[in-house]
Amino acid sequence: MGTDHTLTRRIWRCLTVAFGLLAALTILAPPALAEPKPPLVLAAASLQEAMTAAAEAWARRGHPRPVVSFAASSALARQIMGGGDADLFMSADEDWMDTLAKAGLIVPETRTRLLFGALVIVGPAGGRLHLRPAPGFALARALGGGKLAMADPDSVPAGRYGRDALQHLGVWDQVSGQVARAENVRAALGLVAHGAAPLGIVYATDAFAEQRVRIVGVFPAASHAPIDYPLARLKSSTNPEAEAFRRFLLSSEAKVIFRRYGFVAP
Template identity: 55%
Template sequence: MRLIRLLLPLLAAATLGQAASAKAPLVFAAASLQESLNAVADAWAAQHHERPTISFAASSALAKQIDAGAPADIFISADEPWMDDVQKNGLVAPGTRVSFLANTLVLVAPAGSGGTIAIKPGFPLAKVLGDGKLAMADPDSVPAGKYGKAALTALGIWPQVQAKVVRGDSVRAALAFVERGEAPYGIVYATDAFASKKVRIVGVFPSKSHAPITYPIARLSAASSPDAEGFRRFVISKDGRAIFRKYGFLAHVPNAN
């Protein structure tokens, strides 16, 4: 009996610990948010909440997982179309979708390289690449790649460079190609370039060459964490947005509550 009495507090503590862990929201988030959203999650945890579990990947992959029934509580996409996809399937909790961040599309090169490139209609990217590759997130599905393809098409040079593209399954995979020296140039977000000491920005794509780069967040209709809505609101709060700004993100006026 004495052994049982000694074990009961331990069992109770373990049970409470499991219950607390179960309350932590599961967040599916675009790969480009890694450093910034982790910092936001740390700030949330510092307020005596359970730290969210965050799964980072391409928005396209995450949306497909949600559509297939993945048990996420919150989705943050790097573009509107993939959030549209989830929402049209009835998987977004009404009134919780907010577009709250913006970004810039840039051309990067290894940190030790020299020179800059003026990005304008007809600029000689194919010539500059030579026999090298252009690293991009998959232009057929991943937001950063789709923005990149749209920009190169609008500038009239996609036909000249498309055969030189090496595709990554996320924007961070495209960044890694340039970091490792496997591609002399890559198209990523400005925030990805800021997060890496191994690349530098050599050109900025005109904002009118592609659709606005916005990040929508939403609580999912199947959310089970009681903290999901609280964390969603913290992410889009003044304090949350201030953290994102430290990582180079631009503000986007919220379109919902």
Template identity: 50%
Template sequence: MKIATRRELLRALVAALAIGVVILPFPASAEDKGPVVFAAASLKDALDAVNTEWKKESSKQALISYAASSTLTKQIEQGAPADIFVSADEDWMDYLATRKLIKPETRFDLVGNKLVLIAPKDSKLTATIASGFPLASLLGDAHLAMADTASVPAGKYGKASLEKLGVWDAVKDRIAQAENVRAALALVSRGEAPLGIVYATDAKADPNVKVLDTFPESTHAPILYPIAITASSTNRQAPAFLAYLKTAAAQSVFEAQGFKVLLNY
């Protein structure tokens, strides 16, 4: 009889939680393995690279699940077996904190990011982001790709910026809303949307898009990625993984991927 792998168990549990099914947690032996990390989708390339380096140094490896911060938060609230959570904004981490679902003493801001306007790499469009810039005209009859503006951090930052710049009302009915920022990136990368709003690191990771301009940081809240160990975690490797993320080796990987380094090491 085939024995399910730890990754298969995690996928099954997360899927079951999405439809309200309760499943028993991992066996105790999983505590000796690397931690289960729930991380914002925009961290995928960088965090995967860091995880690879941590495995080389420790022989342990984190099992990382990527999705929108809002989705992951709700899964943790419903009992998903995450040891570590990395959000793309403070709001969703605060949501867990107020419900006592993280260990507050382990929380810190891991990295920062910027917000950019992108187009397919062969696009002839140009744009300078400023108050009242002609975003609606640039779109023509098409749609602007964004992560969900009601709940996903990248979408919330983007909406706030467009409101601050006075152009939201002109485009609000022409938003192609995606489940997370990487899905919004994919719409532009595949040429299904002429413009999109994503993080600078997402644009850097996809050779099929180009950055037209960067949104002024004054138009949205600071883009920070808080991280913490969950209150339910008993994984002995979780603190070690957090400690590794603070090292020069890990921070240099984030920096190479375009993230803003916040920690002194």
């Protein structure tokens, strides 16, 4: 009986020592590192393929893959002004970035004019129409009573560029009643791709991304304001990955990606 009691006490002493060592190791061990949070990027719809490829390239470097949300620059800017959560904003024009800057919502020193683009007219891939956008060119005749697909000229950058170009060339009044206003440039592209409109005005990069359309005309650069894509970090962002990814987008590696999708990346 005494032997059993002694054995039991020894077992309890061993267990006590073991639990003590385990507790000490738990206290002394460094805390597990939290997984980095992926940055949230709000980007103009026309950047879809290029920004997706850039995010994948960044992830291959061992970083969490950025979450990229695409829509019209106007919709994204309003989302940010409404308190929407995001880390980076890449607009399809300077005006919406200016709006956020005036509202104090971006970090000014992170604002960069990253990319440039071209404005084109697209038609069905199987067509043979060719247009040379110039003063008074026959756009109304080419439409033949059909719709001209454009992003909304009153709010979306691609639509504003298109309206400005047509006004500059003196043909806006002839076709304004036939405009099919889309919520963004990709929606306008889709109208032509699906045969709902015979012609559309989009960015050249959008035309490259859709096999069911072809470029039938290129607007002169002087007919509209420069098509540029500014990038900035939002002031509300606290994610260190956001600044790291922003810097990557400025790198030579990222510029190769953007050029592959038809952008001019100086």
